[in-house]
Amino acid sequence: MHTLLPTAIVGSLPKPPWLAEPETLWSPWKLQGDALVEGKQDALRIAVQEQRQRGIHIVSDGEQTRQHFVTTFIEHLSGVDFEQRETVRIRNRYDASVPTVVGAVSREKSVFVDDAKFLRQQTDQPIKWALPGPMTMIDTLYDRHYKSREKLAWEFATILNQEARELEAAGVDIIQFDEPAFNVFFDDVQDWGIAALERAAEGLRAETVVHICYGYGIQANTDWKKTLGSEWRQYEKSFPLLQRSTIDIISLESHHSHVPIDLIELIRGKKVMLGAIDVASDTIETPDEVADTLRKALEFVDADKLIPSTNCGMAPLPRAVAFEKLSALTAGADIVRDELSAAYSL
Numbered sequence: 001m002h003t004l005l006p007t008a009i010v011g012s013l014p015k016p017p018w019l020a021e022p023e024t025l026w027s028p029w030k031l032q033g034d035a036l037v038e039g040k041q042d043a044l045r046i047a048v049q050e051q052r053q054r055g056i057h058i059v060s061d062g063e064q065t066r067q068h069f070v071t072t073f074i075e076h077l078s079g080v081d082f083e084q085r086e087t088v089r090i091r092n093r094y095d096a097s098v099p100t101v102v103g104a105v106s107r108e109k110s111v112f113v114d115d116a117k118f119l120r121q122q123t124d125q126p127i128k129w130a131l132p133g134p135m136t137m138i139d140t141l142y143d144r145h146y147k148s149r150e151k152l153a154w155e156f157a158t159i160l161n162q163e164a165r166e167l168e169a170a171g172v173d174i175i176q177f178d179e180p181a182f183n184v185f186f187d188d189v190q191d192w193g194i195a196a197l198e199r200a201a202e203g204l205r206a207e208t209v210v211h212i213c214y215g216y217g218i219q220a221n222t223d224w225k226k227t228l229g230s231e232w233r234q235y236e237k238s239f240p241l242l243q244r245s246t247i248d249i250i251s252l253e254s255h256h257s258h259v260p261i262d263l264i265e266l267i268r269g270k271k272v273m274l275g276a277i278d279v280a281s282d283t284i285e286t287p288d289e290v291a292d293t294l295r296k297a298l299e300f301v302d303a304d305k306l307i308p309s310t311n312c313g314m315a316p317l318p319r320a321v322a323f324e325k326l327s328a329l330t331a332g333a334d335i336v337r338d339e340l341s342a343a344y345s346l
């Protein structure tokens with residue numbers, strides 16, 4: 001990637017209304033069988049085209065083939081019973097009915113590789129694919145088999161590594177692990193979370209990202225954020241550990257969040273995917289607002305390591321809003337890129 005300030009989205013884009021109910025998280029599919037397969041591919045094509053037309057450099061699938069960023073992956077594994085459900089508290093925040101781990105977990109065949117190959121065919125731009133992180137996966141399950149968060153995370157890390165290697169072979173340039181749980185379980189992050197994440201990323205030539213956020217703009221998250229006070233210092237726990245880790249890129253929330261921007265200094269040397277677009281608001285950022293967020297970050301990250309991005313996924317937003325936010329991200333990055341080029345050529 002030679003472009004300065006290459007832009008990327010974190011993950012999801014809204015799905016077309018003919019594929020799934022709009023403005024709903026984890027909405028059930030409206031199609032079935034072959035029509036669903038074709039519908040998902042058409043949606044993926046549109047997601048790619050919108051990103052390209054609106055100037056996004058690192059292209060994602062917009063999670064058009066997935067219902068849920070964690071569950072869809074787990075559905076493809078053996079050892080997890082989706083009929084046996086227990087209510088657990090997700091990230092200490094909200095209750096959800098989740099499947100049960102009933103035996104050794106394993107991946108019989110690849111989960112997203114066909115979708116990734118399809119994405120590869122749609123563009124010559126660098127492509128990024130997101131997988132759930134090991135800690136976030138175990139937080140979405142009831143474990144009757146391993147009875148150890150660490151053991152189950154390690155098993156998932158091994159499975160994720162198999163999947164990641166196949167994604168890389170399919171032409172994926174950047175592999176992202178979503179670990180919102182890193183903002184909640186600080187002791188686990190230190191004790192085994194980083195090690196499990198590195199295990200998932202082991203031996204990859206593709207660049208690796210860890211995305212740590214404060215979640216989608218849903219009520220449970222909005223309520224949680226209200227309890228976090230005026231300064232959100234959660235990253236202060238994970239960043240020093242990630243700075244010493246093998247992970248290449250750290251993806252974090254910034255715009256409209258209460259994250260002190262100077263925390264980015266803690267990951268100096270790593271690439272930073274900086275959230276300059278608020279995904280919890282329908283208001284479209286102005287290019288100047290985006291540029292302002294990027295400029296502030298540039299005090300703590302070298303320009304050749306900054307990747308302007310969104311705070312999180314945009315699945316719950318109205319489609320037109322999400323697409324306009326892509327344009328705002330591009331326009332804001334353009335402003336700062338021009339400023340940097342002018343400064344360099346002096």
Ligand SMILES: [Zn+2]
Nearest residue numbers: 213215312313
């Ligand atoms: Zn996120």
